[in-house]
Amino acid sequence: MPPTDHHTSFLNRISIRRNQVVSMDVNHEQHLEQLELFQKHVSDRFIQLLPPQSPEPDTDTETVLSISWFRKLLDVYLCCESEFKAVLIIGRDASHFAKPPLDRLLPDHLDRTVKALDICNAVTHGIEVVRHWLRLAQIAVEALEQRPIVEGHVKRAKRALNTLLAAMVVDDKDPNVTGGKLAERMWSISRRGGGGGVAPPPAVNHTRKISVSRSLSSSFSKSWSASKQLQAMSTNLVAPRGGDPTGLSQPVYLMSSVLVFVMWTLVTAVPCQERVGPGAHFQLPRHLVWTNPMILLQEKIGEEWKKKEKRGTAGLLAEVQVIEKVAQSLVEFAEGFEFPVGVEKADEVTAQVTELSDICRKLEVGLGPLQLQVRELFHRMVRSRAEVLDVMDVVGKINTNIPY
Template sequence: MPATTENNQGSFLGRISIRRNQVMSMDGSHDQEQEDLELFQKHVSDRFADLLSSTTDDPSGAGYSLLSIGWLRKLLDELLCCEAEFKAVVMMGRDPSQISKPPLDRLLPEFLDRVVKSLDVCNAVALGIDSLRNLQRLAEIAVAALEPRPMGDGQVRRAKKALNALIAAMMHEDKDSGNTKGTERTRSFGRRGGGGGGNKDQRAGGPFRSLSWSMARNWSSAKQIHAMTSNLVAPRGAESTGLAAPVYIMSTILVFVMWTLVAAIPCQERNGLGTHFPLPRQLGWAQPMIGLQEKIAEEWKKKEKKGFVGLLEEMQRMEKLGQLLIEFADSFQFPAETERLEEVKGHVEELGDICRKMEEGLEPLQQQIREVFHRLVRSRTEFLLVLDQGGKSSAPTV
């Protein structure tokens, strides 16, 4: 996260903490809450505008290619920042009775239901990253076979076998991700351990402490995203200037980030995902998000009919290079022409560079998914506790 972003967030959280600890009149309190809400909206707008402006069509440029590993990591950083500020606006130093009244008594449980669905998406994405590593290994086999010179028939055959397996896996990953071998795994976001470790995690931290990476066979990432958009309606009238607004904003951010992750990373059953959810064009903070959504939806339309694995930028380049190298292998005759070998050398070097980027980036990306997972679990627990306290304080005494 850039230092300026960290400073802005720290200043924002500190400002709210100081205000909530002060004794304020009710008139001044409303005005200051409006300022906090407007600043939260501005921060959301600025963060997604930065994500939009940082995208580049040149993978070697100063920015990030849209849906690249680096760009997704930046997206998750922004999600965590927005989530921290959202909790500060809605919950920090506030009397629990304030957020257990209408309309929050309805909106917060709906938001927390989206959080639970997001946990499933995080699990599916983590499993998808595992499948990307398998594709990476196939590409590495091809690179290792085609790098040595002089190039012989045996090298080309080994590379062709790996590349055909790579392309075939890309073609079928959407159908198989989460089903093939996934049901046999019980690794989780919690601590790994043998014999009863999962039960120990569950006792220590509740049912969300350690969710398995295996997904039910009938689970659908597209249906999960669509379910998250249920009842997602922008607040109107007086609600648009109250605490209903940040709840709606955070819900929208959560849905957008999960939709983006499922679009980029191979996840189980994504049919219909390209039908992106509507964002409120009349709201200023949503404009950068709409721009990103339109770009991603356009990429989805281009690839939807091919059925290739996700929209991750590195995988799109890997698929293109794999096809070119298969064409070379199909027509290879020893000794190959020098000009043709130089062209292939460039493709192999580029494929090797992609493999290195995946080797360096996939583990940190998976760690961020894990961090998002646990942050959402903690936030859900905190909100449930406050709602419970608010319900008790507002209950009539007998």
């Protein structure tokens, strides 16, 4: 071959190599832009969940930890999860999944998802427990709405409210509550399962007696603990320090943090077996932009927990807090009841019954959609986990040396 041909071939190879490098640089910049947008979107979504610092007068501001607020929180998670999956998989080299540190961080995230599935089951059962509390409150409302208020109505309301308040402080670990041996807990999903055979959150028989339905342990073993589950989820949840050639450690850490935060918030508000207060929650680094709104929400919820001192009791769901407060006041009225009721006292009781009735309506309207969202969250996590596992399995097969 003539020398000029050697020279031309060499220049062509340099040109091809230069184009490949440029293409890699462009892809890297696009990925960095995706990561920045993802973090910004997460921050913006959680900022919308923060209570206004100076709410306008005569405006209906949404209460943190109310049912409507939780529905927004779950919507935020589902949006973040969809964007995370796009950042993680779309346009990425699948071989990155087998490289450090992603080869460790991604399985850890999937393991947290498994634990989150169990918490979803516990929360679904907790919502059913709140439904039973709602029925007791409705009995009291119906009795005290009768006019004139007579002793029989007051006694009926008092029985319902005393049962309600006792149910809110029941010791979840007391084996006598269930009246029998607790069923062994069913794990939500196998460690390496691809999503097949996964049981959705259990339905609860509405005809159960209240004494049985009070138990939060009917679908879980006595050793299961919501607080231990959260602690296990936050184990090894540490912000990446750089040195990641894949550029994916930050979004995996971000999504794991969002997952733990959402599960922690649900457990704090909805009655769940064996939980502790926010003192045991995970710590988020303050130097990251997307963590600031979550830290503010953590602090707000922590203040509410300390204020209510709800360690192991009914939880911080806003509507339940109102029911508990009004129920205690109406029980005091019932204990000192004298017929006929004075005008001033009758007006006070009427206002409290109206407040209790309004909260009952909010619970009746909101608990069903909230429970459906928790189930949607459950199934979304199952599907996403299966999709990521499929990619990891494909990468594992490619990297496996095939003997000839």
